Amino acid sequence: MSPFVIGEEYERSRLLEFLGSGQTQSGVLWGREEQGCLICTSGGRGGKKAGYSDERISDGTWWYFGQGRTGDQSLRNAANSKLSSGNFSVLLFTTREPTAKEVADRGTYGKLFSYCGQFNVSGFEQFVPINGSRQGDKLWRFRLLPVGEEKYNYYSEQNDLALDSSSDLREMQHRLLSLNSSRVEPRINLAEYRSRSAAVHLYASLRSNGQCEACGSVAPFTRLDGRGFLEVHHLTRLADEGPDLPSNVAALCPNCHRRAHYSIDRKDFGKRLQDAIELKENIIAG
Ligand SMILES: [Zn+2]
Known part of the structure; x- marks a missing residue:
């Protein structure tokens, strides 16, 4: 039950406003207004060069990588410990760079965030990239399960x-x-x-x-x-x-x-x- 519409794009400020958050980093966001909620943003990290990336699986679930830019990732940092607790609803957004026209219209280079829906974390596992800049690092990835498919059953x-x-x-x-x-x-x-x-x-x-x-x-x-x-x-x-x-x-x-x-x-x-x-x-x- 979120105010966002699947497929629509939003400014980062709108996401922070919803959460009541003043966070400046990207990745996983949270705040005091919606305490049972995390916003996970996907994109702008990982990819072929890094040897791993967030990914939507054909059954509608996602693998979402944890936070930690260098070396092994820990489950103890704020974002990863929240994700692994299973106690939060996740609103997932993918990000993209704006076009030149959009930059001109909006007056900012800020990324755009496209809403993918609401998820729960149903599990997590370690993942070690076999190539790329994160090769050999122990990363954590979280399984995101979409909400809403079996409500009344x-x-x-x-x-x-x-x-x-x-x-x-x-x-x-x-x-x-x-x-x-x-x-x-x-x-x-x-x-x-x-x-x-x-x-x-x-x-x-x-x-x-x-x-x-x-x-x-x-x-x-x-x-x-x-x-x-x-x-x-x-x-x-x-x-x-x-x-x-x-x-x-x-x-x-x-x-x-x-x-x-x-x-x-x-x-x-x-x-x-x-x-x-x-x-x-x-x-x-x-
Ligand atoms: Zn009642």
Whole structure:
């Protein structure tokens, strides 16, 4: 749920304004206005000369290279540690140099940023270029999984965590916490990632007991499988997909869900919701 339109181009200042960021370097951006969000810009580094480059794979996912211009890259710098935490939604932009006419029209040589959509980090791995200027350096690349393809299928999705609607809530909570499910791991595969995501959605749905966890209303209609229809909202990121901790998801009626994303009081609303969910989680934990 971002204000950017896929395929449209934006000035860098617009990206920084959205995040509330004053960063001057390129690459990965973040800020205080959208704390669950990273903007990743691709291009202007890597390429044939360097021996590696960001790349879109045919299934719609991306490999996105970490930050660190020389030598081995570390997962401890601010950008790479945020990417590897799995706790952030990623807005991905590709960059290009402006044409001479655009420079004249805009009065700046600044690059243009084309929006590619919203992603989650589903895993990462080390990559060592075999040629180019970064040959032999240990780089990190992150797998970006597009958001939005399976929005309403979660609860019924089969998952190999063997969680189902008859499971005890406390037992489910315990298992999800023991998976440390908000974190991504090297070489986690997409099936496992989706399975975790499905598990945490099922958990929120069961915890809600068919009532919106914000306003308490009964779900507006009943799903085909008999459960009340509620949407699962992530409290601290932009995207409502991906695995997470039980304390970071809420099952909401469609009105409250829109409110959580779009209302003028969404920050206060989110805070109150977070407190309410924390209380529920403590009660379940006993
Ligand atoms: Zn509601």
